[in-house]
Each structure stands twice: as C-alpha cells, then as structure tokens.
Amino acid sequence: MKLQFFLRSPSHQTLTVTLESTQSLTLRQLKSSLLPNPQSLSSFYFTLNGKPLSDSTLLPNPQISHLSTLFLLPRVFGGGGDGGATGAESRDCYLKMYAVKKPDKVDPNERRLGKWLNCALSNEPLREPCVIDKLGNIFNKEALVEALLGKKLPKEFRHVKGLKDMINVKLSMIPGKQSDAADGATFQCPITGLEFNGKYKFFALRNCGHVVSAKALKEVKSSACLVCHKEFVESDKMVINGSEEEMAALRERMEEEKSKIVKEKKKRGIDVVDGKKDCGKLEGNEKLENGKKLNNGGVKKFRATDVAPANATKEVYASLFTSSKKSDFKETFTCRSLPLGRN
Structure with missing residues (x-):
C-alpha cells in the first residue's frame, strides 16, 4: 500500500510525496533531498498538526496518515540582545511595572457620542426639557436645576448662577426613536435631517430655542428661524458643544454681557459686588433719603422716632x-x- 502525503516548503509551495510500501526513509533524508545545502539542514524542522517531529522519525509512520500535510519550517535561534532577561533585574521591578494600572483607552467615537447624546452634568440620556448654558454645554433641565438648588454644581459649571443663565432649547426627535435609545443619535436637524451626534455642527437660537444644523443655516439664507419663522440676529446663534476656540469666544461674550449688565445697574444707582446688589450705595458719596440726595457721604440709619x-x-x-x-x-x-x- 502506498503512502501519499503533502509537503509544504518554506517558500509556501506544496509538494506531493509518494512512498511505496517497501520504501523507508527518515525525515532527515527527506529534508536533505529538499535542501541542497547540507549545512542548512539543522536550520529547518518538520511539523505535523502544529507539533514538531524529530529528524530521526522513520517513514512510513503511524503518526503520519495518508494524505496528511507536513510543514518544513525554519528554526528561530535566540542569541542575546533580543530583549530577554539578563539576570540583573530583580523580581520587584516586574511587580512594580505590572502593579501600575494603565488607564483604559477610550474610544473617541464613544466619547463624542456621550457628549452629544447625554447630559453634560448627570451623563444621563438627553430628554426634554433640555437647556444649554452660555458656553454651549447641553443639559437635562431637571438635573441642572436640582444641582443648582443643592449647590452641587462642579467647578466647570459655576458660571451658571440661575435660570437667567440657562437657554431653553427645542430638540427634534428622530421619528421612531426613543429618548433613551442606546444605539445612536435620537435627535436630528428638523430641516436637513442630519443626526445630532457630533459629526455635524449645530446651533441653538436664543430667541426661540430651536436647534438646527449649521448646514441648514448656510444653505437657506434667512434672518428668521427656519422652524417657527421668528426673527433673529447673528448674536442669537449659540454653537452647541463647540471647539476650544468657539468656547473661548462664547466665554468672552459671556464676560462682556456680564460687565455690560454691571455698568447698567451702576447707572441706575445699584452697586453690584460679586453678583450681589447693595441698594444702599450710589455713585460718589450721594445718598437718597425720601427721594432727596444726601451729600454727607454717610448712610442714614432707620429711626423709629422719625415715623x-x-x-x-x-x-x-x-x-x-x-x-x-x-x-x-x-x-x-x-x-x-x-x-x-x-x-
């Protein structure tokens, strides 16, 4: 009975070897017939089903069945300088190296989706009513108001002092989507249909609160909201989750509005210090008493005997x-x- 098997050479060529029942040879002899250079015989070895075979293995052999495949592979020799241990390192070095837990890599797509689909404060899925602050961060209104009342706002949101610092926004739901869906965006631009997922720029209009994509505002040149047709000016456009440069511009605008309000209150005779009103002070040393100004520089105290x-x-x-x-x-x-x- 003939023994026929396949031989896969290092050059990825497949050879067919047939042995008569009367023939016998070792794997070393088979290797020498394939490799012309005798010095390279020790640099290669045979494997069967991932297991190495000795050069003294005799053919035919019960391990090598009919129509099986032998692989001739080169040996990989170590020789130092390969990054192995030198004996100079102590075990503590390896323990300390693996004891330090490296931070897990965050998928940038997941981070982007989390920023656009979740509340910036509670990290819960966005659900109406929603608001944005004057820097373009988007929140669930209920979570922001609760944190404001409980004085639990993080440092990065301390610029939100009250309801006047919140802008109510109206998001357009994708038809058939639920607000707590976890398989992608749940809101879209009501004009273009672009998803509210961070791939596209969106603006909120302060005068009406509608959220539309930048593409819609660019394609349709209009000074009125494309949803409710309410007039707006350029300063009413608030970019949502903008870049660092855009957030810096919004922060500068917020500081300008704040200083403008302070100046207006001072003109009306209200001195504002750190956001608190002091109605007992006016510009200069002038004070009011029963509608008349006092020039003595002091504050007249209330006396019960006067009334x-x-x-x-x-x-x-x-x-x-x-x-x-x-x-x-x-x-x-x-x-x-x-x-x-x-x-």
Whole structure:
C-alpha cells in the first residue's frame, strides 16, 4: 500500500510525496533531498498538526496518515540582545511595572457620542426639557436645576448662577426613536435631517430655542428661524458643544454681557459686588433719603422716632423696635442684668 502525503516548503509551495510500501526513509533524508545545502539542514524542522517531529522519525509512520500535510519550517535561534532577561533585574521591578494600572483607552467615537447624546452634568440620556448654558454645554433641565438648588454644581459649571443663565432649547426627535435609545443619535436637524451626534455642527437660537444644523443655516439664507419663522440676529446663534476656540469666544461674550449688565445697574444707582446688589450705595458719596440726595457721604440709619404717630411718645414707640438700654438694668449678688423693679 502506498503512502501519499503533502509537503509544504518554506517558500509556501506544496509538494506531493509518494512512498511505496517497501520504501523507508527518515525525515532527515527527506529534508536533505529538499535542501541542497547540507549545512542548512539543522536550520529547518518538520511539523505535523502544529507539533514538531524529530529528524530521526522513520517513514512510513503511524503518526503520519495518508494524505496528511507536513510543514518544513525554519528554526528561530535566540542569541542575546533580543530583549530577554539578563539576570540583573530583580523580581520587584516586574511587580512594580505590572502593579501600575494603565488607564483604559477610550474610544473617541464613544466619547463624542456621550457628549452629544447625554447630559453634560448627570451623563444621563438627553430628554426634554433640555437647556444649554452660555458656553454651549447641553443639559437635562431637571438635573441642572436640582444641582443648582443643592449647590452641587462642579467647578466647570459655576458660571451658571440661575435660570437667567440657562437657554431653553427645542430638540427634534428622530421619528421612531426613543429618548433613551442606546444605539445612536435620537435627535436630528428638523430641516436637513442630519443626526445630532457630533459629526455635524449645530446651533441653538436664543430667541426661540430651536436647534438646527449649521448646514441648514448656510444653505437657506434667512434672518428668521427656519422652524417657527421668528426673527433673529447673528448674536442669537449659540454653537452647541463647540471647539476650544468657539468656547473661548462664547466665554468672552459671556464676560462682556456680564460687565455690560454691571455698568447698567451702576447707572441706575445699584452697586453690584460679586453678583450681589447693595441698594444702599450710589455713585460718589450721594445718598437718597425720601427721594432727596444726601451729600454727607454717610448712610442714614432707620429711626423709629422719625415715623412715630403724632399722639405717641417717641421713646415708648421706639422701645417697640429696640431692646432695653443697659442703664435700665443693674446687677445683684444673686443675678445679673435684672431690670429695675424686679429684684
């Protein structure tokens, strides 16, 4: 019975070897018939099903079945300088190296989707009502108001002081999508149909709150909202999740608006310090008393005697609003500050 098997050479050529039942040879002899250079015989070896075979293996052999395939592969010799251990390293070096946990790599697509599909504060899926701040960050309104009331806003959102710093926005839902869907964008541009997923630039219009893509505003030249047809100006366009340069421009605009408000309040006689009103101060040293200005530079204090009824004793009327004078009390050896007539 003939033994026929296939031989795969290092050059990826397949040879067919047939042995008669009366023939016998070793793998080394078979290797020498394939390699003309005798010095290279030790540089190659045979494998069968991923297992190396000894050069002394005799053919035919029960391990090598009919029509099986032998692979002739080159040996890989080590020789130092290959990054192996030198014996100089201690075990602690390896323990310390693997003890330091490297941060997991974040898929940039996942990060982008999370920024556009989730609330910037709670990281929950966006659901109406939604708002943006004056820097273009988008939030679930309920989460932002709760954090504002509980004074739990992170440092990066401390510029949000109240409802006046929130802009209500109206997102257009993709038909058939749910607000908590986890398989991609759930909102779109109501004009072009572009998905609200970070691949395209979107603007929110401050005057009406509608969110439309930059492509829609570019293609359709209009000074009115393309959804509700309400007029708007260029300053009403607020970019959502803009780049660093765009956020820097929005921050500069926010500071300008803040300083403008402060100047207007000062003109009306309200001094604003760190966002708090002090109605008792006016520009210069002028004060108001019953609609008239005082030039003495001081603040006139409220006195109950100035508004006492005509038939009332001023001292008695004033005692309703002030505590008793210290002169009305005296100390005894058993108790201090007892009023006269009670000791």
